[in-house]
Amino acid sequence: MSRKRAAPEEDKSKSVKRGSFNPSWQNGLEVSLKDTASHLYSDELVVIIRDKFPKAKHHFLLLPQACIDNLELLDESHVMLLEHMIEKGKDFAKTNIEPKTKNSVRLGFHMVPSMSHLHMHIISQDFDSIYLKNKKHWNSFASPFFRDAESVLEILKKNGKASIDKKKGEELLKQPLRCHVCKELPANIPRLKEHIKRHDKDRS
Ligand code: AMP
Numbered sequence: 001m002s003r004k005r006a007a008p009e010e011d012k013s014k015s016v017k018r019g020s021f022n023p024s025w026q027n028g029l030e031v032s033l034k035d036t037a038s039h040l041y042s043d044e045l046v047v048i049i050r051d052k053f054p055k056a057k058h059h060f061l062l063l064p065q066a067c068i069d070n071l072e073l074l075d076e077s078h079v080m081l082l083e084h085m086i087e088k089g090k091d092f093a094k095t096n097i098e099p100k101t102k103n104s105v106r107l108g109f110h111m112v113p114s115m116s117h118l119h120m121h122i123i124s125q126d127f128d129s130i131y132l133k134n135k136k137h138w139n140s141f142a143s144p145f146f147r148d149a150e151s152v153l154e155i156l157k158k159n160g161k162a163s164i165d166k167k168k169g170e171e172l173l174k175q176p177l178r179c180h181v182c183k184e185l186p187a188n189i190p191r192l193k194e195h196i197k198r199h200d201k202d203r204s
Pocket residue numbers: 008028029032049050051052053054061109110112113114115116140
């Protein structure tokens with residue numbers, strides 16, 4: 001009898017802790033980096049790809065071409081790279097996302113990434129997606145677990161590093177569901193999804 005294999009996204013949320021090593025899916029971004037057909041933008045320093053499990057109508061990832069695993073490996077020498085990532089992310093949002101949505105777009109990093117290879121999320125704030133399924137997904141984009149790229153840059157400039165706080169990250173992911181706009185506390189994901197429709201500027 002054949003057993004249905006769970007999709008990587010499901011594997012991840014059920015059995016793998018953020019920051020732990022699981023080579024079967026964790027290197028997916030490395031694969032995309034090598035697959036030039038998946039590149040929506042590229043230059044000598046960065047690449048932009050689609051997020052495979054978008055958590056909003058417009059969700060992309062910007063990766064440096066260089067092999068940098070995560071924020072913890074950044075130092076003063078990476079300030080220019082991070083500035084370039086932000087500049088290109090903003091340009092991409094302006095050209096490819098903003099004309100298609102009335103919702104705002106955020107650029108940022110998860111406090112504790114689940115995938116290898118440094119990546120900056122470029123994501124519209126409608127959170128209208130079938131892939132947004134659970135509290136971890138929500139809190140990873142709608143709580144301070146999502147670190148704005150500009151603030152990471154400021155911290156890197158000031159401290160020469162942009163450390164990862166795994167303990168704080170785990171706590172933030174367990175927080176109650178809270179609307180990112182009005183701070184209401186919906187009881188569960190279906191109610192949250194119903195609630196956030198009223199803030200989705202594309203529906204008005
Ligand atoms: P993070 O928690 O910051 O590591 O987020 C990783 C992101 O990568 C998530 O938004 C996933 O939906 C996305 N993702 C997972 N696998 C792939 C893949 N193979 N290609 C593109 N995006 C992916």
